[in-house]
Amino acid sequence: MTMTPQEVQEHFMTYLEATECSVIEKSSEHVTVKLSPQADKMLTNRPYYWGFVERTGAPAETLSFTFVFDPTKYDEALAKQQKNSASPAGQGQDPVLSRYYGTAPLLPVLGPGRIQREDVTYGSSRLAQIWNAAREEGKxxxxxxxxxxxxxxxxxxxxxxxxxxxxxxxxxxxxxxxxxxxxxxxxxxxxxxxxxxxxxxxxxxxxxxxxxxxxxxxxxxxxxxxxxxxxxxxxxxxxxxxYGWAAQARERLKQELAVIDGYYEDLLKEEDEEKKALIAEQYENRKSEMQWQYEPKVxxxxxxxxxxxxxxxxxxxx
Structure with a gap:
């Protein structure tokens, strides 16, 4: 089983909308959202922060994410956008400071205003987390x-x-x-x-x-x-x-047990009592394993x- 990026996005958006997350930007390849308190508690693993907020009554600041469902297309579109909007070096710098100290690299945005990127594809841990959260909250x-x-x-x-x-x-x-x-x-x-x-x-x-x-x-x-x-x-x-399948499974179990019996028949004739006890234990374990594997259950x-x-x-x- 697999899922297309569109199907992954559909599942993901269903959860985000159900938990009332705020959509900042959306395309066919990504979505940028500010999580709701409910989604933040389930997805960001910040129990100490939320414990502090609930104890003190402080205003909660939830995290923002850019979830990318088709990384290849998104990166291509992002590179094209950056190329088209390329500007002279030093944009965003203070003109007076730049005159005396030169152009300094822009610092990354940290703290509550930071928007983290995560690639969400079929098999990713974040998608599994969304499914687990939906299953837990939607029981x-x-x-x-x-x-x-x-x-x-x-x-x-x-x-x-x-x-x-x-x-x-x-x-x-x-x-x-x-x-x-x-x-x-x-x-x-x-x-x-x-x-x-x-x-x-x-x-x-x-x-x-x-x-x-x-x-x-x-x-x-x-x-x-x-x-x-x-x-x-x-x-x-x-x-x-x-339940014909159950009868067939018991027949296969019978055959497997016969193979195990034939294999251990001579080994159980060991004269050394200590070795014989170990062999007998292995024999019983193998039979238990086969019974657990083949015994039909509903x-x-x-x-x-x-x-x-x-x-x-x-x-x-x-």
Missing amino acids: CVYLFQQPSAPAAQRGRSTAYEQWLGVCFKVEFSCDLKREELHFLGISMSSRAIIEHFPAVLEGRELHPRLPERVHVKPAVLTLTEAAALLEDYLIEKLSRLD SLSAITSGLFHLCSPVSASS
Whole structure:
């Protein structure tokens, strides 16, 4: 798997916009931003600084970065721009000081006004950090659908239905591995379960604030009960799958164990008890390794979740 610079930029900009960073300059190859406090805390590894700000109430000064998504094209454009804007030596110098002391090199900008450059490409540590931050901060969301203009103008309260959406990761593993994502939703008031919940959310404008003139239907399920129902639903669905791959994996395990047995059969006849004990330990370790590698397993885990308050009624096609 790989990603183009445009795809990397799209992922990166989604995070920057979600954390309300201020865009200073943007092109198809780069973006220069001043980080928001939220993004600065997650990306710059300055816990002592933010601890000081929170303890003293001092105004926070966030860092600025130029994130470059296509370094080759960006450097070419930058070199061309510098060549076109080349000026006589000494520009930016004080004329009086230059007369007596000559032209001095301009010092780099340090401190809060400094803009650091970072190349962000597929596989870079900064991109991985963005994904980890998004995963950490987006584990659970609490969002409300914005009502349409006609609904907002009617003057009466709009009924909202509360839905718990959970994205599950299912991992089928043996000596091979396959993963699936299942995004399910359950109504907290009607117990209805929708299997492809992203289809419900698609096209809806969601915000973290409760809109005016809306009311939320009372829930009949607790979060724990709703999560358990979704998990039971998914487990029942998984139980209907074809598990021929598991039988094949156990057959391969049987063959590997037979090879190990054949290899250690003569070695275990060692007369020296100390050597025999070491060989027996190696033998058991090898069998444990093969069983761990080849034994078929199915694991289920929740990656992200959220409470979504949507205009009622809700269906996958709405």
